[in-house]
Amino acid sequence: MRLHRSSSGRFAFAAVLLVLPFVIDALLGHGWVRIADFALLYIMLALGLNIVVGYAGLLDLGYIAFFAVGAYTYALLGSPQFGLHWPMWVVLPLGALIACGFGVLLGAPTLKLRGDYLAIVTLGFGEIIRIFLNNLNTPVNITNGPQGISAIDPLQIGSFSFGSSYEWLGFRVDDVHLHYYLFLAFTLLVIFVSRRLEDSRIGRAWVAIREDEVAASAMGINTRNIKLLAFAMGATFGGISGGLFAGFQGFVSPESFSLMESVMVLCMVVLGGMGNVGGVVLGGILLVVLPELFRNAAGPVQQALIGRVVLDPESLRMLMFGMALILVMLWRPAGLWPSTQRRREFAAEDSVLQQEQETVYDARK
Amino acid sequence: MPINRFSLFVAFGIALAGCGKSETASNPAPNSGELVVRIGAAAPLTGPQAHIGKDNENGTRMAIDDANARGVTIGGKKVHFELLSEDDQTDPKTATIVAQKLVDAKVNGVIGHLNSGTTIPASAIYFKNGIPQISPSATAVRYTAQGYKTAFRVMANDxxxxxxxxxxxxxxxxxxxxxxxxxxxxxxxxxxxxxxxxxxxxxxxxxxxxxxxxxxxxxxxxxxxxxxxxxxxxxxxxxxxxxxxxxxxxxxxxxxxxxxxxxxxxxxxxxxxxxxxxxxxxxxxxGVPLDNMSSGRDFSRRYEERFHQPIQLYAPYCYDAVNVMIAAMQKAGSAEPEKYLPEIGKTEIDGVTAKIAFDEKGDIKGGAVxxxxxxxxxxxxxxxxxxxxxxxx
Amino acid sequence: MEILLQQIINGLVQGSVYALVALGYTMVYGILGLINFAHGEVVMIGAMIAMTVLQALLTAALTPVLAVLLSLLAAMAVCMALGYSIERIAYRPLRNAPRLAPLITAIGVSIVLQNLAMMIWGREYHAFPLPFNSTSHQLGGAIVNDVQIAIVIIALLIMSTLMWLVHRTRMGRAMRAVSENPAAAALMGVDINRVISVTFMLGSALAAVAGFMVSANYGIVHYYMGFMLGLKAFTAAVLGGIGNLRGAMLGGVLLGLIESLGAGYIGDITGGFLGSNYQDVFAFFVLIAVLILRPSGLLGEKLAERA
Incomplete structure (x- = not known):
């Protein structure tokens, strides 16, 4: 985040992040702290997808599969399902590693595909993973099928469990707060890695491939390995996030990993600003918070405007969400907070802009 | 400019606080002296199963309105019941958010959720906060087998x-x-x-x-x-x-x-x-056939009059779930979750779907089909x- | 043998349904290179309108044939207007935006249409009041009914009409020109905006026909029906080579056949290890295999490295 360059700014920002769950709790209650926890999980997911879509320009519609792999790894190794209760610091990295493996597995056969063909294959891959999870209860019961896996161990380090409540100095700290700090730490780690990658040789190679694969390859970039690396890195973040999700929920079932979830994560990346870490974080927060905000607003707003609730607030909520997606995209086509590079492309270079205008929709890159 | 940003944050926080306050203020007790008891309801109100979810909400609403109309007293105090209905979108993640919100809103009990996939993750939150939960329609055996003493259902399990x-x-x-x-x-x-x-x-x-x-x-x-x-x-x-x-x-x-x-x-x-x-x-x-019991026939007639459609599926179970909850409150003489929770398992009522009584796990006893x-x-x-x-x- | 024949018929019918919807996807993609993700919802709106109008006309005691035709026309008209507006509002302002921007607005449009339909037609399922009894015919031991035959014929008919339109008419030439090179087409006097609008309206009219046929076949209409249908049809279009009309037809029929034969025989092939629950896995594996061997689909043109 480039927002806070001065050290005092950083300090203030860190302070805000630290007290945030308690401020939210005091003002809006535990429910909103839980929403903040989910927002952090989705930010991690969106940042992972950002590597694939934002940096390397590979459209992935099955990203939630890696989240699922991470979540099921955690669930299978830390629940009564197999009677295994491995510690978090083993299971989380393992989940990330397995997800990473799946990332390569997906990446390898699809390297030749471009654009929308890649999109449909990744979509298929995501569905295949979900269908297997949903059906691997016979002939051998591995995933417990549609019933899902419950009673998953909470996230814990030693005897300290993030799923419990503690009293410190007369100050009550609940599970939602503890998870907030845990997820925040992981999110900051993911942000740090993302920013580092962006400025690295690899990051620049990704951007080169996104902009022009042929030219990139001509410049001596091993496009195959670099693309695979993008899939692997993105999947790893998804895997970590999935493990955290399983431990937080205590329950996983295949319905949490539907296609719609992949689409939502993609929306976060694009709406926030592809390729820009700050933008993606913003997109993640908005898309988790907006539907919840509309949930509370749809009824009262009608009450205030026309005096009674005419339209069902629930259908209105999703309607407003859909409209928000359209309006934001029309208002800021490059995303709410695009990367500086993209902004430059958009604003200044008249000749480039001219060229791009001539290719309608500019879709066949 | 960090200071400015920070003050902006604070201002935003205060504005939000204002919202939160006005919300609670707009829900005053209808009559001072009346005890307000909040019943939470959770079901999918959007998405492919929305029609069944809405049916659940209707059933719960009818039970609450009936209770208010006939005037219920708990522990010698007149009670006004309020319905807080939330949409869980058939999504396990949203279900836990909704559950947490209902807990925040200090509901005295919850009727829900519709599906097993949402009921199970949500039940952990109700259990942690000691809120009694009666599902009208979740059938997975696992739901009541988790050892949560807050989990009940009025529906025969799978x-x-x-x-x-x-x-x-x-x-x-x-x-x-x-x-x-x-x-x-x-x-x-x-x-x-x-x-x-x-x-x-x-x-x-x-x-x-x-x-x-x-x-x-x-x-x-x-x-x-x-x-x-x-x-x-x-x-x-x-x-x-x-x-x-x-x-x-x-x-x-x-x-x-x-x-x-x-x-x-x-x-x-x-x-x-x-x-x-x-x-x-x-x-x-x-349960037993609705038409075999006068209360059942009466229920389906009044449901159709009120909502201009026949009962979809689980509305009568929601109705029974609310009533057994209220009966337990009356028996305990309190609507406080920790006080009436132990009574739910011992309460028996003649519902519109069947005689409602629970076994030691919280499943419906007998389970006629x-x-x-x-x-x-x-x-x-x-x-x-x-x-x-x-x-x- | 009867069973195999029946499975092939099942696949053909199901495949023609996919093809009907896939043609709409491919039309728009062929001209704009844009996946119109809201297409499935337009199909749903078409079905809803057709159902409502048909119901009204039948209660007004119109003759069945006239009622069916009028309701189909009404659905087409509404969908054309809808398609036009979607393009104007959600896609046209984003023509020069990054290529994923219209994808997001398309998803937004989908959500809006779905929830609008839910508010208008309610959350429950509706019966599609087809006023004929669809007679069943025996065909070498297998059974097929009128509606199913009509679906296959109409899909073929529409595909050939579209082929004629694109390759033999002035409008079609303009479409191909825009698809080839919009800037050059504009210089040659083609009104790009008009061509694109017409394409969208055509695609949406097709969606209405598809919506009508699908609901006549399955007998039920629901505001959520467009999602799965759109997804399958999109897969079919890609399988055949997106942007290619014959490809959409081929892809649709192939996907239908793969699904029905897959569901029917996967258990026997794998010795009972995998069952019909892996039907979609099977379909996606075939898709992936096809795309790995032919990265632009079965009939798709090889894409240029850069547009």
Missing amino acids: AQQGKALGEFAAKVLGAKKIAVIDDRTAYGQGLADEFVKSAEANGAKVIVREYTTDKAVDFTAVLTSIKGKQPDLLFFGGMDPQGVPMIKQLRALGIKTQFMMGDGGYTPKLIELAGDAAEGVYASLP TVYEVHQGKWHVVQTMGGAPAAKP
């Missing part, structure tokens, strides 16, 4: 219902060769598995097991391969949106086998949409399987 259905198919209908399709949801697969167990225990043979999804509308492929195996009976574990086209395609393919579903099939919509093809279809519903058949465009009672007869002292 094991209870599957057992009754399997017995009915094998013994009453005398089916020897059975084909089974399920929709790979927690509900469909759970019920189908229990059905298979029970049918085989009663001497029938399951010759083929096929699958579909809860989004499919074309079943000709699996039905055709079932046709080749010539079963006596086809059981489908799933809901009516799939049941309707499945029956139609079954008959269109010229397959004359008997067709049977669980509670997901016992809907007025099934007959309306499947038309002639629905003739002879069997479906079950936990009634099997119905479509005859001349109407559901008719065939037989009530198992369970203690209702409305007996």
Whole structure:
């Protein structure tokens, strides 16, 4: 985040992040702290997808599969399902590693595909993973099928469990707060890695491939390995996030990993600003918070405007969400907070802009 | 400029605080001196199952309005009940958010959720906060087997219902060769598995097991391969949106086998949409027939008057769930969750669906299941399987 | 043998349904290179309108044939207006935006249409009041009914009409020109905006026909029906080579056949290890295999490295 360059700014920002769950709790209650926890999980997911879509320009519609792999790894190794209760610091990295493996597995056969063909294959891959999870209860019961896996161990380090409540100095700290700090730490780690990658040789190679694969390859970039690396890195973040999700929920079932979830994560990346870490974080927060905000607003707003609730607030909520997606995209086509590079492309270079205008929709890159 | 940004944050916070306050202020007790008891309800109100979710909300609402109309006193105090309904979108993650919000809103009890996939993760939150939860429709055995003393249901679980259905198919209908399709949801697969167990225990043979999804509308492929195996009976574990086209395609393919579903099939919509093809279809519903009890007939008449549509599915169970909760509160003389929670398990009422009483796990005791058949465009009672007869002292 | 024949018929019918919807996807993609993700919802709106109008006309005691035709026309008209507005509001302003921007607005449009439909037609399923009894015919032991035959014929008919339109008419030439090189087409006097609008309206009219046929076949209409259908049709279009009309037809029929034969025989092939629950897995594996061997689909043109 480039927002806070001065050290005092950083300090203030860190302070805000630290007290945030308690401020939210005091003002809006535990429910909103839980929403903040989910927002952090989705930010991690969106940042992972950002590597694939934002940096390397590979459209992935099955990203939630890696989240699922991470979540099921955690669930299978830390629940009564197999009677295994491995510690978090083993299971989380393992989940990330397995997800990473799946990332390569997906990446390898699809390297030749471009654009929308890649999109449909990744979509298929995501569905295949979900269908297997949903059906691997016979002939051998591995995933417990549609019933899902419950009673998953909470996230814990030693005897300290993030799923419990503690009293410190007369100050009550609940599970939602503890998870907030845990997820925040992981999110900051993911942000740090993302920013580092962006400025690295690899990051620049990704951007080169996104902009022009042929030219990139001509410049001596091993496009195959670099693309695979993008899939692997993105999947790893998804895997970590999935493990955290399983431990937080205590329950996983295949319905949490539907296609719609992949689409939502993609929306976060694009709406926030592809390729820009700050933008993606913003997109993640908005898309988790907006539907919840509309949930509370749809009824009262009608009450205030026309005096009674005419339209069902629930259908209105999703309607407003859909409209928000359209309006934001029309208002800021490059995303709410695009990367500086993209902004430059958009604003200044008249000749480039001219060229791009001539290719309608500019879709066949 | 960090200071400015920070003050902006603070200002935003204060603004939000204002919102929060005004919200609570707009919900005052109707009469001072009246005790306000909040009942939470959670079901999907958007998405593919929204019509069933709305039906649940309606049933809960009716129970609450009835209670307010007849005037309930708890511990000598007059009580006003309030409904807080939330949409869980059939999504396990949203379900936990909604559960947390209901807990935040200090509900005294929760009626919900609709699906097992949402009920189970949400139950952990209600348990942690000591809020009693009665699900009107979650059937997964696992829900009450987690050891949560806050979890109850007024619906027969998959094991209870599957057992009754399997017995009915094998013994009453005398089916020897059975084909089974399920929709790979927690509900469909759970019920189908229990059905298979029970049918085989009663001497029938399951010759083929096929699958579909809860989004499919074309079943000709699996039905055709079932046709080749010539079963006596086809059981489908799933809901009516799939049941309707499945029956139609079954008959269109010229397959004359008997067709049977669980509670997901016992809907007025099934007959309306499947038309002639629905003739002879069997479906079950936990509890005793609504029409056999005056309260049940009365309930369905008032429901139709009020919501201008027939009962979809679980509204009567929601109605019973609210009433058993209120009865427990009255028995305990308090609406405080920790005070009346121990009473729920000991409370018995004559509900509109059956006599409601719980076993030690929180499942409904007895678990009578009634099997119905479509005859001349109407559901008719065939037989009530198992369970203690209702409305007996 | 009867069973195999029946499975092939099942696949053909199901495949023609996919093809009907896939043609709409491919039309728009062929001209704009844009996946119109809201297409499935337009199909749903078409079905809803057709149902409502048909119901009204039948209660007004119109003759069945006239009622069916009028309701189909009404659905087409509404969908054309809808398609036009979607393009104007959600896609046209984003022509020069990054290529994923219209994808997001398309998803937004989908959500809006779905929830609008839910508010208008309610949450429950509706019967589609087809006023004829669809007679069944025996065909070598297999059974097929009128509606199913009509679906296959109409899909073929529409595909050939579209082929004629694109390759033999002035409008078609303009479409191909825009698809080839919009800037050059504009210089040659083609009104790009008009061509694109017409394409969208055509695609949406097709969606209405598809919506009508699908609901006539399955007998039920629901506000959520467009999602799965759109997804399958999109897969079919890609399988055949997106942007290619014959490809959409081929892809649709192929996907239908793969699904029905897959569901019917996967258990026998794998010795009972995998069942019909892996039907979609099977379909996606075939898709992936095809795309790995032919990265632009079965009939798709090889894409240029850069546009």
